[in-house]
Amino acid sequence: MRNPLPRPIALAAGATTTAAVLQRAAFLRHCVLALVAAVAAVGSFGAHAQAFPTKPxxxxxxxxxxxxxxxxxxxxxxxxxxxxxxxxxxxxxxxxxxxxxxxxxxxxxxxxxxxxxxxxxxxxxxxxxxxxxxxxxxxxxxxxxxxxxPMTVIGRPDLPAKTPQELISYLKREGKAVNLSHAGLGAASQLCGMLLQQAVGVESTTVPFQGTAPALTALIGGQVDLMCDQSMQTVQHIKSGKVKLYGVTTRERLKPLPDAPTLREAGLKDFEVVVWHGLxxxxxxxxxxxxxxxxxxxxxxxxxxxxxxxxxxxxxxxxxxxxxxxxxxxxxxxxxxxxxxxxxxxxxxxx
CATH class of the missing domain: 3.40.190.150 (Bordetella uptake gene, domain 1)
Structure with missing residues (x-):
């Protein structure tokens, strides 16, 4: 890169002392300005080059x-x-x-x-x-x-239906008498419940809650009949017997629930719901x-x-x-x- 500083100014023969002083002062002022600009440029580069992240x-x-x-x-x-x-x-x-x-x-x-x-x-x-x-x-x-x-379709412990096939028959027979809980508008449990009703060809009574925890608590307590929710939330309750499992919503069975059939196996051939997450x-x-x-x-x-x-x-x-x-x-x-x-x-x- 070329040197940004000006070359010293040669004094002409016979130049007065005052002129020489002025010329040297101008030269030094130019040097200072160039140095300040260079320092600012380095500081700016450092700020942009600073590693991310520098805080939580x-x-x-x-x-x-x-x-x-x-x-x-x-x-x-x-x-x-x-x-x-x-x-x-x-x-x-x-x-x-x-x-x-x-x-x-x-x-x-x-x-x-x-x-x-x-x-x-x-x-x-x-x-x-x-x-x-x-x-x-x-x-x-x-x-x-x-x-x-994955999603799981679960029911209250004393729900009469014992198998996925029996659940489908139960939903068709009881219709709106079946209470289907979910965690609120837009929640994965609501969306899965919508698909389940569409796949079976029924209209149940949906009961919204403010969050998954209260919806699941109501199911465990028998206040509602059925729920469709993510395996992260339900596996422990399924294994403990607090809720009754009817099936999973994936194409393949789940590792933590190897005995649970898929709803496709139960006859709902096009039923598949996976809750994907993005950042x-x-x-x-x-x-x-x-x-x-x-x-x-x-x-x-x-x-x-x-x-x-x-x-x-x-x-x-x-x-x-x-x-x-x-x-x-x-x-x-x-x-x-x-x-x-x-x-x-x-x-x-x-x-």
């Missing part, structure tokens, strides 16, 4: 503590924090089927320090809510898919920051402790090609279309 990162969970997405988020936060070299703080912002948290992250600073872990509900929000203050397809940067959580950042977050976060996500999803923890409750870490911005973008777009058609058919909306 917040992972926003759009549901209450203790629920399936919260459990997944806390496991992910621990592993990602180890990779990033910073604490990843989990913050629960429940409300309106996850839209409160999603809107807040969409408006957050575009610096990578506020992230969102959301499930299938990200794809249903545009159809469920007539007024939505964010656009899932336009207001976020996609970091990658995280994990797929998001606010739109326009700098590309280098996104790259760092995606690297940390991929490293976390290779963590044997995380994989074991999820495997014990039937949760499957997605394949590496889905742990990418492209993998999440494709999934979200296709699911928006899929659930939009179902929700319009069911006529379920929120203002």
């Amino acid at each position: 990162v917040t992972l926003v969970i759009p549901f209450a503590a203790g629920g399936p997405t919260d459990l997944l988020g806390r496991a992910l936060a621990q592993s990602m924090g180890a990779s990033l070299g910073q604490t990843v703080i989990v913050e629960n912002r429940a409300g309106a089927g996850g839209t409160v948290a999603s809107a807040s992250v969409a408006r957050a600073a575009k610096d990578g320090y506020t992230l969102l872990l959301h499930h299938i509900g990200m794809s249903t929000a545009p159809s469920l809510y007539r007024k939505l203050s964010f656009d899932p397809l336009k207001d976020f940067e996609y970091l990658g898919q995280v994990a797929d959580v 998001y950042a606010p739109k326009a977050t700098p590309a280098p920051v996104l790259a760092t976060l995606n690297t940390a996500l991929k490293a976390a999803l290779k963590d044997p402790a995380l994989i074991k923890r999820l495997d014990d409750v039937g949760v499957v870490v997605v394949k590496p090609e889905l742990q990418t911005p492209e993998g999440l973008s494709t999934q979200l777009s296709s699911e928006v279309d899929r659930w939009g058609a179902l929700i319009r058919q069911a006529g379920t909306y929120a203002d």
